[in-house]
Amino acid sequence: MPGKGMYLFMWSYQDSYRIHIQILVRSVLAILGAPEDAEVFIVGARSPDNNNHNPVCIEPEDGIWGLSLFEGLLDSVESTYRDHDAHNLFYGDDASMRDKPEWIRRDSVRKSVQKSLDAYDKKNDVTSFCGEVRNLDGYYISTVIQIPNTTFQKHPPLPFKQGAKINGHRSLIHAAIHAVLHEATEELQHPDPGRNSFYSMRKPEEIIRIAARNFMYTPGGAIEKGYMFNDLFTSLNLISSLMYEGNKGVGQLILVNPDNDAIEFLIKFEESISFREPRWVRKVLQMASTGIGIIANSQYIYGLGRLKESHDPSMQDVFIIEFIDHCLWELRCGEQAMLRSHYSEPKLPQEPFDKTTFLANYTRLFPLSTKKDGVNLWNLMLIQINQGYGSMIVVAEDAEDEALRLSKQGTRIKPVPLSEALLKSVSCIDGTILLSPDGYCHAVGIILDGEATEQCTPSRGSRYNSGIRYVQSNGPKRLAIVVSDDKTIDIIPQLRKLVSRSKIEKYLATFEASTIDNYHDSRNWLDKHRFYISAEQCARINRKIDYIEAHPKDVGVIHLCTEHFEVHPEMNLSYLID
Template sequence: MAGRCITLFMWGYQVSYRIHIRSLVHEVLKHLGAPAEAEVLLVGARKPTSTSPNPVCVEPEDGKWPLALFDNLLDSVESTYKDHDLQSMFYSDDASMHDKPEWMRRDSVRTSVRNALKVFDTEHDVTSLCGEVRRIDEYYVTTVIQIPNSTFSQFPPLPDRPVDGRRQGYGYRSLIHAALFAVLHEATKELQNPDPGRFTHGSVRSAQEVIRVGARNFLHTPGLSIGRNYFYNDLFDALNLVASLMYEGTKSVGNLILVNPESECVEFLARFSEPVPLHEPRWVRKVLQMASTGMGIVADSRHIYGLGKLKDSHDAYAAQDAFTATFLDHYHWELRCGDQVLIRSHYGVPKLPQEPFEKVAFLANYARLFPRASPKDGLHLWSLLLFQMSQQHGSMVVVAEDALSEASRLGKQGTRIEPTRLTESLLRSFSCIDGTILLAPDGVCHAVGIILDGEATDQCTPSRGSRYNSGIRYVQTSEARRLAIVVSDDRTVDIIPRIRRLVSRSKIEQHVTSLEGATLDNYHDSRNWLNDHRFYVNAEQCVRVNRSLDRLDSMPREVGLLYIRTDRFVVDPEMDESYLTD
């Protein structure tokens, strides 16, 4: 077997290490609900006493990040080290004084690498996040995550704030930042192990665990922002616990306003004589019950001070001095700064704020499923979907091209009505009773409270309720075109058949072309992306992808190289050009 020669060699498992961290980054982004589009690279700066021939090493060494980016890296490291803030710092213990030079060098490498990547970031419209530096043999190594700025356009972070000498800072700017720095923390821990990247299974936390760590870290941001003296607490777990508690059979619904209680932006309606400790969840839940529409409970990072609200004239987002935790339903809450939602948590699972479905994808799928419906009909159904999701109880709406005849056939299992265009007010009334609301594609309602029929399919599952399974049976066993919108009691929303996102035609072609020129060292990125987007690959591209996979399968591999064969691509019969953009 042919072995792989690493020209920019730092250690023997640098390739598998990078691939493993990159896979973790993608899993984290997917679980958060963000596009899984990010790159990972390693940069190694030669230690001062080394005789290694390469001053700087980059992994991967395929030219995507040319060495020219780091031509002056070692000089920058030495200059940063010489002027480092810790140079004049004296510690009272000998161990810290002994470790101080190493701390300064690690930080100098990280700062210099971050500065060296600024030009690349600007030219490629990405943001580079650098992990802590560790020394491996002859090199000081940092792990770098690069994420497209388009991700931050889709999920805007809080504006940057000047730290002004504050040691604690103001916290992470977004859940994405917090989660990716949690990944970098795992990457740094792995660098401290012998032969990092050799044993990847179980060596770092799972994506779900990393996200929870990131969410906990991000929830320090309100406390750090609203006062100069912040006492660290686990606000993420505290909010989850309060959201999970019932009060005399009622769910947690209301606002908790995180703000400096002495701030002029707060208008108290009732102030407690003695503050309520925020770490007493049952007490907090009891107080939350008093918060009605238009007011909330006013708290900082430690106590609740009373009932009140923010003044209408105050711009909390611009000032970043007030945050609102809104309890939406049982075990369901979100954190806002002004009108911007920063994080949502449902049953303890943190997510980025977003609609369950993309509007453009919904309208495209609706037009494809019901070609006789007008664009206005699709927009009308979209608005009804949003209203249906906002209600505090479960419901189901079925759109069927044979709605008129189905209303007649199922009339004994519900209530037929004169054809009436469904409005939000009617939807509110009709969804108060059991059964399904039956519509035609133009939004005209023909029956309410309908009990659906249909035979069980492979997609029915005992893990979901009767509403979901009846929607599956009714839609999938019919030759007529139908669509079901199912909102379960736990606020889970499903559209049957499922809505597929639109995908860029040029991006598919880009990854197909990349795979055609790939080697065993760099095939992973394109192969993984195409594997996740099989539905969108056309017949001609399937042939090219399969030819590339055959070529990779036949390549000689060094002993011990992990290589996973890929199932061959076939055209999905439901795929057509309407799923593609540009």
């Protein structure tokens, strides 16, 4: 920001630019359903015609990335530039030939920065993504996003194994990161990048849709030699939204080269059907049944058939589109789910809730229950979710008494363990299934009562709001699992995730060691995780807050005060891991 002292200076708004990109990529990851632990920094390599005394600059200059990481960067850039393959390219227009040396230098900077980070990435178990380079005020600027490799362990990308003829992004996360980096590069071309980023850059939701469209080019590039880059993401969303004579589109579409020996045609059309005819495609989908799918590439449908059991999914030459429900579909390669689109909103396929967190919270809520009881309810929840219609299960400490009290508003039964078969049978009627913490069913079809609370909302249906009213009533502990007709899944009360002790300590140590200029990131993380902070940690944080608040502030700079930390009354060690 203007007025801030900076030794490794590239341009006036470099810190606000970096902060905005970091907020943006973390927001994108959060919406996708991935961990938000992304870091952003900027590397500037001095251009040959610049006489600045700093050959390399980093933003933030006092962050965890030292200048020593980029020792010899300019020599590496020059070497890469001299040996670049693009020198041998010839374009058909004078403008491109004129710009070619600049394009080569930009790419040489990007490759050299990426190479400089290889050892750091390996040592710290992260992956660095370097954006396209632009020349700004005498420095070639590269924006770098770093992602912990644990993110890719949780959401594995396509391995792109040797022999697999595939191009494109390895995962939706990769596509999203590249979309953010593209946005960051575009911002570098505006006057004073970082000054008005909030208004000039796209919002996270729009970037995610761009990433999904780009990622859906990957199957087409894998199965076709002359891929035409059709907008498959938009086409599939439209097809999944169409009804056929009142029926939802449910079935399988096999994306494959129609000449691939991995498929067996049962019906082959005389003339292929274009994806540009969505109603016709939807009509064909109606013919797909269990074990039979639509055979198509990214442009045309060729018939109906199936994938042979002998096919090796590691070849990555066949992708499956599973139409699950109205406006709900999923992309898979073998058994690996890659993308799920619900009402045209792309996300990473995953369990609706983390199993470890669910079991820990269940034990905490019902201390007399066993681990087996929690696992049993988890399995019942997965069955409930996959039934295809709305339902609600309520677990109550006082289930026996409540079944008697509400007997005029449902059907009271002799307690029996809720099995899969029984769940499927009784959840098809209106009302709630009432269980005790040990998994015994005491009543079915129950109409719940309770007073409205602040958590009730007119934007949700009656099933969700009745669950809120009942569970949050004063008295014995209760838990509700609500599956709405639109496939929205809620657990009431909301589950608190488990947090790593070492991660809390890492951010706390960083906050304690921070300066008045760079405390914001660690402070913001701690602020979001107030619930998990112990009394001793609160005292350490508050000492640093007092130091920051007492420090003289620059005139004209907006400063946001931080409230002192206090121990949350519900916090206990069971919320912490490792």
